[in-house]
Amino acid sequence: MTASSGRTGRPPLTEARKAEIRLEIARAAVELFVAQGVAATTGEQIGQAVGVSARTVWRYFPSKESCVRPLFSAGIDVIAARLREWPPGLPLEDLFGPDLASGLLAATGPDGATGSALVRLTRTEPGLRAIWLQTYDEAEPAFARALADRAGLPAGDLRPMIQAAMLNAALRAAVERFAWSPAGTAPDATTGEAEVAETLRAALAIAADGVS
Numbered sequence: 600m601t602a603s604s605g606r607t608g609r610p611p612l613t614e615a616r617k618a619e620i621r622l623e624i625a626r627a628a629v630e631l632f633v634a635q636g637v638a639a640t641t642g643e644q645i646g647q648a649v650g651v652s653a654r655t656v657w658r659y660f661p662s663k664e665s666c667v668r669p670l671f672s673a674g675i676d677v678i679a680a681r682l683r684e685w686p687p688g689l690p691l692e693d694l695f696g697p698d699l700a701s702g703l704l705a706a707t708g709p710d711g712a713t714g715s716a717l718v719r720l721t722r723t724e725p726g727l728r729a730i731w732l733q734t735y736d737e738a739e740p741a742f743a744r745a746l747a748d749r750a751g752l753p754a755g756d757l758r759p760m761i762q763a764a765m766l767n768a769a770l771r772a773a774v775e776r777f778a779w780s781p782a783g784t785a786p787d788a789t790t791g792e793a794e795v796a797e798t799l800r801a802a803l804a805i806a807a808d809g810v811s
Contacts, residue, residue: 621659621669623649628666633716637664637724664726667717671734675741678770682745691766692803695796718778739767765806773802 612620627648631640642653642663649656660666681694721731743763747754774795778784782794 617659618669620649620651620655624651624656624659625666625669628663629670629713629717632667632720632724632727633713637720637726662726664724664730667727668730668734670717671731672737675734675738678738679741679745682742682766683748685749690804691807692800695799695803715778715784718775719784721775735767735771739763742766766803769802769806770799773799776802 624645628640628645631644631648640663642656645663645666646653646656656663656666660668685691685694717727718731721728740763743759744754746759746762746766747756750756750759752759777795777798780794780798
């Protein structure tokens with residue numbers, strides 16, 4: 600055996616680097632979807648925008664629409680942690696200040712305008728709509744566990760499950776409403792922290808009131 604017969608080639612990617620690549624692909628896909636539409640966008644184009652092959656894109660995602668999943672799901676863990684630490688007596692809507700509110704939308708793109716445009720595409724692109732709704736479906740159990748932990752209840756207790764469902768619906772409705780608002784549809788829209796925060800606060804206040 601010679602000295603050169605050891606392992607050669609690139610070292611395996613770390614999980615952190617894999618997550619970075621997934622996010623790079625996601626952001627590239629968003630920009631292409633917004634600029635030219637989903638139908639006109641190919642895996643090759645997404646890969647070229649990131650500097651990888653189409654084969655690499657498909658290694659990380661089963662379809663071009665699913666490339667946006669990391670952006671849609673970016674805030675789930677943050678929101679769950681915020682719910683778990685929710686102080687007694689603090690109104691639900693006060694948990695979501697401009698910092699978290701802007702993150703829910705800005706995570707979807709390099710700027711607020713692109714993020715809002717992507718959310719608007721979920722109304723007209725069935726593939727993106729499916730990923731959008733699936734992300735919220737996956738978020739609900741995480742929110743329920745956080746609320747159950749906060750209240751010292753079993754994970755399967757009905758109360759946190761219902762609360763999580765109402766919270767989840769309120770969050771989705773608020774983000775979609777902002778995306779279609781004058782602030783969200785402005786060509787030069789920024790992340791719109793104040794506008795997003797106010798929309799979220801209004802939606803969560805309604806959810807907190809329950810059904811009367």
